[in-house]
Every structure is written in structure tokens, then in C-alpha cells.
Amino acid sequence: MPFDNDHPWNAPVARRTVLRTLGSLAAASAWPALGYAQATPRRGGVLKIAAPFNPSTLDPITGGLGSDHMVLYPVFDTLVDFEPSTLAPKPGLATAWEFPDPKTLVMTLRSGVRFHDGEPFDAAAVKANLDRARTDPRSSVKGDLQSLQAVEVLAPDRVALRLSRPDTALPLILADRAGMMSSPKAVEARGKQHDRAPVGTGPFKVDKWNDNDVVVMSRNDAYWKPGQPYLDGLVFRIITDLNTGLRSVVAGENNFAYRLNPQQQVVADRMKGKVVVSSTPTIADYHLVFNYSRAPLADVRIRKAINYAVDREAFNRVALLGLGVPAQTMLPPGYWAHDSSVDNFYTHDPDRARRLLAEAGHPNGIEIQFYGYSDQSSQQRHEIIIEHLRQAGITAKLTTASSADMYQRFMVRGEGDMLLPLWTGRPDPSQPFLLIYGENGFNNAGKVPPPPEMVAAQNESQSAVDQESRKRAFAKLERLALEHALSCELAFIPGIEAFTPNVKGYVPNLLGKPKFNDIYLAS
């Protein structure tokens, strides 16, 4: 099967510094000679995809949902691309980049690339896009570009990013929404309408988007990768019920379904022959985030008690049918930035949890406000956690509502003590620590500044240029987050996709956000 070759869990992560890798990466970018493509890809055909979510918008800068990426990737190339199995940066619309000094990032751009409307992609376009991303009032990626102060056009194919502080996370941030390049002319001419009819440089152009029904894309004949894309078009049929989406693939009406649940993998596995199932690890994990700006969770002993009370193995077994990976920190085992010495930091130990509660002055147990989402599978996860906590003397009082609502109430309004969301992961490992534990991190509900040694480690992880120093910084960050019990990480979810056997060339990625750009349909 095409997705078996680079299993991130087993892959020995031998990585050199970002700077030194650049040359080899640029050399390795001889498209389309990818490792998995053994047969000659066939041209033609339309890939029909069962998509579980309607996009929020089709403009990468204004949209806000983590599920939009699957629809954005085919339309927009990113400045920096990433290796699917390791998330290591590799050339995208930028062929090379370097930090001549810690506060300047210079990027060399691919020449001869044009937007779907025929406009040239050049340094001026990059400046227009990045300026829009960091200043437009509707931008949802301002937070990602906090360190970016100014963008300077050096030459038509060279652009300099001036930073307020060293930020080595930036290249991978530009592999996400912030690095997706729209035609500045179209953005200006279409205004808000660019949300619905976007113009990028990607392999596919958007023809039609009917809300909650269908997004239709057709081949960009002038695409810069020779011979690509293989497909004539993509059709995203929005089917919110995952079971129905999977059924449509089994019946052969659609070719591809993604973001399936472990329960559905069990169903899909029984349909061998009709569907191919891809199940790979991701960096997305379920976690309990705390508001430690006030009692009771301001006391580290109580946060530790929760970490000891939770049985991560059981959570994985019941909620994810054993297909996930138990988590200690937000970086999964085997991932380049993860330090394996913390793998058994918290073990399931209800007695120890009780002792910690007693030390904290609660020998008869304690009650906390547990916030959660109201959908059925979230409820199942809550029940598991509530039962684990109960066994350690912690009573979790559950309040649920829709995810958007609860997220807002917990993160912005500061209600509740604990929330159980899915953290979808970010390309650069410094981002989760900054967003969840950082003083101004959006996901730090109490906005409590992290301990000084963590701030130092965070700065180190973003200013160190060579990979080994970054790794050491991340090891420090992981250990400090665990010692201070700033959250309770539960389990990494598997990325589960099902597709018809004629779908070839699909490579799953560690982000769990499938890219359809290189797929072809065998006859």
C-alpha cells in the first residue's frame, strides 16, 4: 500500500539543521519523482471526496476552522511545504530560505509561477499576502505572525521578513494558512467575495461552492509542477454524517472519506476489497486544559492529582478503540522534538492522586467544573474522565454545549476549571507550547504567565537555529510542562481515511489533514 513506506513512529529521525538541510531539500524537489509513485500516474478523472465539514471560508486568511485545510491545500500552494511523515520543512513556493541574522528571514521564490487569474507570483505578491495576513481586521492568522514586523521586497524573486524577535518557527508557520498565497489583484477586486471565489496558485481552481452541499474544483492547466495535477478535478461533497460518508465510499459513489472515527475503521476494515483503509498516527491529541488562574486548579498538587487519576491507556482503549497513542505531552512519541525520557512521567495512580489532594488540604475530595462539548462521542470521553477522577476523589461537574460555544466560554470568558478539546497540532512544535502555556496564548484560559524557566526554554526553542539546540529546548519545555502539570494530555488520535482501491498516490501526513494534490485514479 502506498502509505506504508514512511511510518513516522518507526522512522529514525536523522535531521540536520534547518540551514544545512536546505540544499539537499532543494535538490530532492525534482517533481514529481516521489518515493511512493511506483507506477506511472494516469492522467484524468475526477476525485470525489466525502468531506465532513462545510468550509468556513475558502480564503486562507479569513477562515477559522481546522477542517478547512483539506479544501484549501488544492487551491493554494504554501511558501514552505512539509514532509508528510515528519513535518520537516521543504520547499514550496519558496525554493530556499535562510536567517542571515536571527531577526531576518530571507526567502528565495520559485520563478515562473502564476496565479489562476494569470497574475505573476513574485516578491510583491508575497509582501501583499503577508501584510494582509498580519494587519487585515478579518485575519485569523495574526497570532501566528506576531514576530513579523515588516516585509521587504529585495528582488522580484527575493523577499526579506523583518522580525521583532528571533523566530525559527516561522518557516513552518508559513507551511500553514499564513503561507498560502492568494492573488493580490483578486483579493482587492473581489473583496469579501474572495472568501467564496478564491484565486491561488494551486493545482486546482474553485469552480463552484454550494454551502453544505458541494465544492467543485477543476484542473489548473498552467500549474507549475510539470505534468501535474493528474486529476481533471476534485469534488468535495459535504456529508456531515461520517457513517453516511463512509457508506458512499463503500458504494463507490465517492472515492475518499477522511477524519473517520476508530469505530468506523472497524466497519471499513470489514469492507476490504471495496475500500482501502489508511490509519496513521497524527500529532493531534485529546487533552484536558486547565484554568489555573484561581482555586482549585491554581494549586499544582491538584493539577498533578488529575494527571495521576487519569488512566491514559484505558482512555485510548475505550474512546479510541486502542488505535490512538497515549500522550504525556503535546508531542507524540517518535516525533523529532519529543524527549522519550518523559514517556512514563505520569502513570495511572489513584492513591497517589488522593494523597496529593490530602496534601493540598482536601482529604475528603474536591469538586471541579468540567466543561465539554455536547456531541455524542465527546460525551463518551467525558464519562471516562469523570469516572477516572471519581475513583481518585475528584468530582467533575459537567457542563456541555456546542463546541464553538464552550470553547469561547472557557478560553475567552474564563468560565469553568477544565475543558476537554482536541488539540489539532501545528507544524512547528514551538507553537503548541506558546499557544497553550504562553502568557498571551489563546488557549491559556487563565492567562497565567508560565514559570520563568519555561519562558526561557520557549525563547530558546524559537531562537536556536540548529536542530539539536531546538531539541534540547523542547525537552526542557516538555519536562517543565509536566512538572508544573499545566495540562493533562490524554491520547493522540489516529488519522483514518478510507478510499476506493483505484485511488493511488495518497500520502497521509502527521498533521492528519489529507492533501489530495498528488493523487491519481487508476483505471
Add this chain to the structure above:
Amino acid sequence: MTKRQIVLLASRLVQVLPVVVLATVVIFGLLQLVPGDPAAVIAGEYATAERIAEIRHQLGLDQPLWRQYLGWLFAAMHGDLSTSLITGQPVVEEVLRRLPNTLLIVCGALMLSISVGVPLGLTAATHVDSPVDRVVTTIASLGVAVPNFWFGMILVGFFALGLGLFPTTGAASLFQDPRAAVMHAALPSVALAMGGTAEIARQLRSAMIEVLGSQYVRTLHAKGLPQSSILWRHGLKNVSLTLLTVIGLVFNRTLGATVAIEAVFAIPGTGTLVVTSATNKDFPIVQGTVFVLVMIVIGCNLLIDLLCTVLDPRVDK
């Protein structure tokens, strides 16, 4: 149309007005009770409180409720159902694009319900307490008790996934590709028809038993009319009022049941539109769609009332 019928139609139309207004108040009020803030949904995961307040202001959500309601009602009277909060698309367009898909499966279900329910009910009525009657009553009870979305999944498993006779998901336009449209609508219609079939069979059975036991039927028998003529010409005409009323009710209920069935079959209809918009707090879409559906139900009731006066002159007295 007689003068009397025109007067009746006019008076019914006048009566409908307060119903429509009341319905819009209820829809509007219920949505306000739903916890959550559409501005938070639009603003996305990383929104600040200021950004949310700004969106609330842009959308007019910071206005007093009565003003929001009156503004909406005034526009709705002019055929403008506002625009989606999330996408900014006109609600009317969205509803009209999806309505044909929903009406197709509802009408299909209604035709099935009538063509199966009527013979079943008649057979049971003419064979009271026989094994045939018991089978029909059991089927009718099952039809009411079994949830249609479950039955839908069973149908998909057998006829679509197993035998590959029908598509499992989606819809097609009746005008562009009639054959595909019918094939897509077949299984959802059957699933939806189950409750209606049961309802029609049960009501028709009891109404017909009553008619067949009445004195004038005894007279018809005495006159020597054959059983079939009594049943089809005299009996059916006398139960037609009941039948018509039940059909009206079944239509309205089936329209509501599409919410679950459309999800099972991934049909881009008004049912899925209401559900997804409600979860996204896209109030204008929910309001607009429910408003259109309410109008359809009111129109259907009006039509049934008129047909009743045609069939039975006593009704309008």
C-alpha cells in the same frame, strides 16, 4: 369554484395571517433561547472578545430583540429572507436550491403511503378480525413504532450496498436528470413512507369499519349492490374526508421527518440545511427555512380544507 368556496378561501386566508405571524414569533423566540453566540462561531477559534463584539455589531446582533424581529419580518414580507450570517449568501437562494430535493422525497413518500396504505386499510376493514386484518394491524403498528432513519439505514445496507440497485447518498435534479433523481429519491421515500403508510392504513380501516356498519350500507346490501361497488363507490366516498385529512397530516409530518432522513442519505435538502445552520447558530437560515416550511404546511392545510368542501358540501356550513 362556487361563490361559497371563494368566501371560504378568503376567510381562511385571513385566519392564516395571525398563524404566520405567531409562527415567526415562535421561531425567532426559540432561536434566542438556544445558548451560544453566532458571532463566536463566525470569529473562529482564535477570536478575541473585541473581534466578537465587532462582528455582533456588524450583524446587528447588538440591537434590541424586537427591532431585530421587526426588521426581519418586514424584509420577509417583501420576499427577502436576509442573508446567512456565516457565508453572506441570500437565504432565499439557498432554500430554493434545496427545496426541490426535499419536496421530491416527501411527495414520493406521500404517493407510496397512499398507494400502499389505502389498499391495506380497505383489506383490513373488509376482513375484520381475520388473520389478514391482524397482519395489516401488525404492519401498521410496526410502521409507527420503527424509526424511519433506522429503516433507511437497513434499506441502504440491503438494496444499495448489498445489491447495488440504488445510490446510497445524494440527490439529482428532476429536470436535468429525471432517472437519476428518481433513483436517488427511491430509498429515502420508502423510508419516509413507512409511518405515513401505517397511519393511512389504520385510520382508513377504522373509518371504513364504521361506514360499513352504518344503516345506509345495510340498505345498499339490501338493494343487492355487489360488495365491490359498495366499497369503492359508496364506502370510499364517505371515508374520503377522513382520508384527505390524514393525508394532509401525513404530508406535514413527513416534511418534518426529512431532517433525519436527509442526514442518513446525505441529501442536500432543507432538513440538513436546518440542522447544520442550527449547529452553526446561523439564525437567518434557520428562520428563513422554517418560515418557508411553515408556509408550505399552511398552504397544504388550506388545500385540504378546500378539497373537503368540494367533496362534502356540509363542511362550509
